Amino acid sequence: MSMETAPVGRPRDPEVDRRIAQAALDVFAEAGWSGFAMETVARRAGVGKASLYLRWSSKEAMLADALTLRIGRVADVDTGTLPGDLTELAAQVLRAYAGDTGRAALRLTLEAATIPSLAGHYDAMRTAEIGAARAIVRRGIARSELPAGTSVTLLLNTLIGGAMMRALTSPADKRPMTARDIIRHARQLVDFLLNAVTTSALQ
Amino acid sequence: MSMETAPVGRPRDPEVDRRIAQAALDVFAEAGWSGFAMETVARRAGVGKASLYLRWSSKEAMLADALTLRIGRVADVDTGTLPGDLTELAAQVLRAYAGDTGRAALRLTLEAATIPSLAGHYDAMRTAEIGAARAIVRRGIARSELPAGTSVTLLLNTLIGGAMMRALTSPADKRPMTARDIIRHARQLVDFLLNAVTTSALQ
Incomplete structure (x- = not known):
């Protein structure tokens, strides 16, 4: 068993994580992969694009996390x-x-x-x-x-x-x-x- | 029972109709409705955009015909x-x-x-x-x-x-x-x- 390392900077807010995950799933559901973009997800979740790039390096990684968390x-x-x-x-x-x-x-x-x-x-x-x-x-x-x-x-x-x-x-x-x-x-x-x-x- | 009216201009080529229908289904399959455009279908079928507009007034009508014909x-x-x-x-x-x-x-x-x-x-x-x-x-x-x-x-x-x-x-x-x-x-x-x-x- 290993201790979890503390996140760098401000601690992440689980409610924001959940809101981003739902926004990512909604955008994917409506527009499919061809219409899936970080910017659209950020707007829908009501967060800045920078917040997303702090968390994920690619839209693939963001969608994979959202699918895992919510489905x-x-x-x-x-x-x-x-x-x-x-x-x-x-x-x-x-x-x-x-x-x-x-x-x-x-x-x-x-x-x-x-x-x-x-x-x-x-x-x-x-x-x-x-x-x-x-x-x-x-x-x-x-x-x-x-x-x-x-x-x-x-x-x-x-x-x-x-x-x-x-x-x-x-x-x-x-x-x-x-x-x-x-x-x-x-x-x-x-x-x-x-x-x-x-x-x-x-x- | 009614007689079919003859098409205006050149008679339609059933092989071209079939090729357009398959192209329409392929584009819809790959890109979904959000990526469905007359121009993309025309390019894929190897016909001019004008040929499509002679046949259908909208992309909705074109896709509906393609689905009926092929599926x-x-x-x-x-x-x-x-x-x-x-x-x-x-x-x-x-x-x-x-x-x-x-x-x-x-x-x-x-x-x-x-x-x-x-x-x-x-x-x-x-x-x-x-x-x-x-x-x-x-x-x-x-x-x-x-x-x-x-x-x-x-x-x-x-x-x-x-x-x-x-x-x-x-x-x-x-x-x-x-x-x-x-x-x-x-x-x-x-x-x-x-x-x-x-x-x-x-x-």
Whole structure:
């Protein structure tokens, strides 16, 4: 364990960091990478351009930090049961795509492949999702809740794709999903998909 | 029924129309609506800007025509069985999202909600998808292949979302899906999802 070094100059204000991160995601969501500029983010966050350059040497680094801070990565949570684990995973995906960070997450999904500077962040997100899904499926098989040979890819693609479609087909002017809506929809999605994997062994 | 009126001036060349449509989709896929301009499309298609203005009065109209010509809408095909109908639907979705029109289709999905001029086209696409899915589910229930009360929305979101994720997670440098890959993946996706809906009545 190492002590954190004190920042040079004035201590950074976490509220300003959060405001800059949200502004960066909003600009990216609306204009994409082709319209992403430090100046636009500074104006939107209500801070000087110099504040941004003190914190980040490039717009790539700033966007990567904003994505990490506000969207984060899917984490594997071991709830003890397969439906519990999958519902947790679905809820995390819905939070990322349906919340006030949703359009930025969708943008990243679409643009990462063609923008080298974002590809690393997207790959890390995707790797975390696959890792979580693999661990959930492995535990499910070990507890005999799932047939061996369950396709991690199909389960993950339909679960994440289903959550993305739910987020995409909500009109922008509709009220955002509440925490309760998210849990309810995660349960519906998982109930629907679980029938797929748990019964395929019977056919 | 009405006779088509002959075009004024030289007859239009269908090959030029196709080249312009592909150029329009390529520019939209790469730069999004914020980077979409008649001039860029003309340069890419290797035609004069005047040719475009002779055909379309606005870039909105040009892009809408290109999307209709090259991506089209999902059509309901009655194959006589539920797995057959759903495989056909999944294959149509995979063709739209995984082919050389795929990035433009994904862009439309992402940007339509915030761009009024594209919203109509996206709504029409989505309405066609929902209509096809409803008709397939209705026939499936009538033939007792599906339990009454099957969720059209969950089936459609997981099927289309699953196909989108398959398209999104293919690296750009990988060879495109062949017609055979598309049918094979459509079958896998449908086998996986059909277990979900056909067995939920047993639980």
